Amino acid sequence: MSLLTYRSFLHMRSLITTFHHPTSQVVHRLSSLYRSRIVPTTFTGLATMSVPASKRQKTSPYELLYWPGIPGRGEHIRLCFEETGTPYKDVCNADKAAMKELISLISDKNTGDKTNPPPLAPPVLRHGDLTIAQTPNIILYLAPKLGLAGPEGDENAIYHVNELALTALDGFSNEAHDTHHPIAPGAYYEEQKEEAKNKSKDYINNRIPKFLGYFERVLQGEASKGGEWLYAGQLTFADLVLWQCLDGVTFAFPKAVKRARDSGKYDKVFRLYERIKERDSIKSYLASERRKKYSMGIYRHYPELDADEA
Ligand SMILES: N[C@@H](CCC(=O)N[C@@H](CS)C(=O)NCC(=O)O)C(=O)O
Numbered sequence: 311m312s313l314l315t316y317r318s319f320l321h322m323r324s325l326i327t328t329f330h331h332p333t334s335q336v337v338h339r340l341s342s343l344y345r346s347r348i349v350p351t352t353f354t355g356l357a358t359m360s361v362p363a364s365k366r367q368k369t370s371p372y373e374l375l376y377w378p379g380i381p382g383r384g385e386h387i388r389l390c391f392e393e394t395g396t397p398y399k400d401v402c403n404a405d406k407a408a409m410k411e412l413i414s415l416i417s418d419k420n421t422g423d424k425t426n427p428p429p430l431a432p433p434v435l436r437h438g439d440l441t442i443a444q445t446p447n448i449i450l451y452l453a454p455k456l457g458l459a460g461p462e463g464d465e466n467a468i469y470h471v472n473e474l475a476l477t478a479l480d481g482f483s484n485e486a487h488d489t490h491h492p493i494a495p496g497a498y499y500e501e502q503k504e505e506a507k508n509k510s511k512d513y514i515n516n517r518i519p520k521f522l523g524y525f526e527r528v529l530q531g532e533a534s535k536g537g538e539w540l541y542a543g544q545l546t547f548a549d550l551v552l553w554q555c556l557d558g559v560t561f562a563f564p565k566a567v568k569r570a571r572d573s574g575k576y577d578k579v580f581r582l583y584e585r586i587k588e589r590d591s592i593k594s595y596l597a598s599e600r601r602k603k604y605s606m607g608i609y610r611h612y613p614e615l616d617a618d619e620a
Pocket residue numbers: 313314317318321382383384430431432433443444445446608
């Protein structure tokens with residue numbers, strides 16, 4: 311079994327656990343079912359030159375393909391749509407059967423089409439004839455269209471905002487994932503529990519404070535223009551990415567984050583977190599069924615990893 315197929319299998323297993331079908335036999339049967347449905351083996355998008363972006367924007371729906379039932383990395387993209395009231399289709403959540411489309415897209419048989427290379431892993435965004443992957447890349451594509459890339463006329467804004475978003479993803483998404491899978495992303499947590507404990511200890515003692523301290527400095531800095539938002543005094547995709555990252559890390563390490571919050575050292579960061587949560591668009595999204603619960607994705611709560619003392 312290739313690594314990718316194995317990872318897909320692990321994801322399937324996690325998702326199925328989420329849907330309360332815990333036996334491994336069911337998982338095996340479903341996993342092979344999905345694999346056997348990997349048809350067509352190549353993704354057949356439009357075999358033409360790409361449509362100009364301006365035309366695509368007006369005529370095509372935004373379609374997000376991501377594992378159903380969990381927020382995961384797809385959440386960063388959902389939040390951009392939700393905050394700006396942009397219609398989008400969450401393909402695999404809208405129709406569970408559509409997961410075979412996603413499995414087909416990331417199949418190791420897929421070589422892409424005339425204009426789109428194959429994605430390695432979800433999230434994937436489809437917009438007309440364009441298919442792109444990589445969370446920050448998708449957000450970078452969307453942000454100027456949705457008005458989340460900073461002030462118009464500031465030609466450097468998108469690079470600053472992207473820098474901040476990438477930093478949040480480094481510290482609070484990628485590293486957070488590695489706390490429960492420090493050795494092998496394709497193996498079970500139970501197979502790397504001891505290493506996960508050590509990794510989490512370091513994460514809690516050194517990495518969470520380092521990244522929180524960094525964002526506190528960003529908010530103290532002049533370029534934030536007032537310290538309410540990360541850049542230029544207005545909400546950008548960096549704020550949304552940071553929000554989701556903090557929310558996920560809080561789910562995974564509630565005690566550690568509470569200690570950080572209570573320390574008073576990162577008040578601006580936590581105020582930004584609360585400010586976003588209270589925005590009308592975000593508030594109603596969080597209360598809706600579109601917002602999925604954390605379970606076995608990037609952010610997992612293993613009490614044994616959320617050590618009591620610093
Ligand atoms: N750097 C990529 C990572 C994508 C990724 O790891 N996706 C996960 C789901 S959140 C996955 O299914 N990975 C399968 C694999 O890595 O084999 C991104 O930010 O989109």
